[in-house]
Amino acid sequence: MHVDVCMFVCQQPKIESIRTRMTERGVRLQELKEQMNGVEDEVFRKFCREIGVANIRSVSLFCDLTFLCYELILICVTVYGTVS
Numbered sequence: 001m002h003v004d005v006c007m008f009v010c011q012q013p014k015i016e017s018i019r020t021r022m023t024e025r026g027v028r029l030q031e032l033k034e035q036m037n038g039v040e041d042e043v044f045r046k047f048c049r050e051i052g053v054a055n056i057r058s059v060s061l062f063c064d065l066t067f068l069c070y071e072l073i074l075i076c077v078t079v080y081g082t083v084s
Contacts, residue, residue: 037057044056053059
């Protein structure tokens with residue numbers, strides 16, 4: 001058991017280094033996501049105004065939810081023979 005504790009303590013700087021890099025990458029990924037959202041907003045601005053949504057991601061979320069509801073209906077029909 002003493003060896004395990006010593007190994008953990010010896011590895012602590014490496015663990016902290018990895019955590020720091022992961023945090024930095026998370027920040028960078030968030031920055032890139034925001035840039036991508038900005039480009040999407042610019043490209044789809046007119047279309048979104050025409051259909052009355054805030055941004056294209058709203059449409060995507062709606063489509064995902066619609067598909068999920070469809071899948072749930074199919075499961076209910078398959079398992080119970082009805083959706084009610």
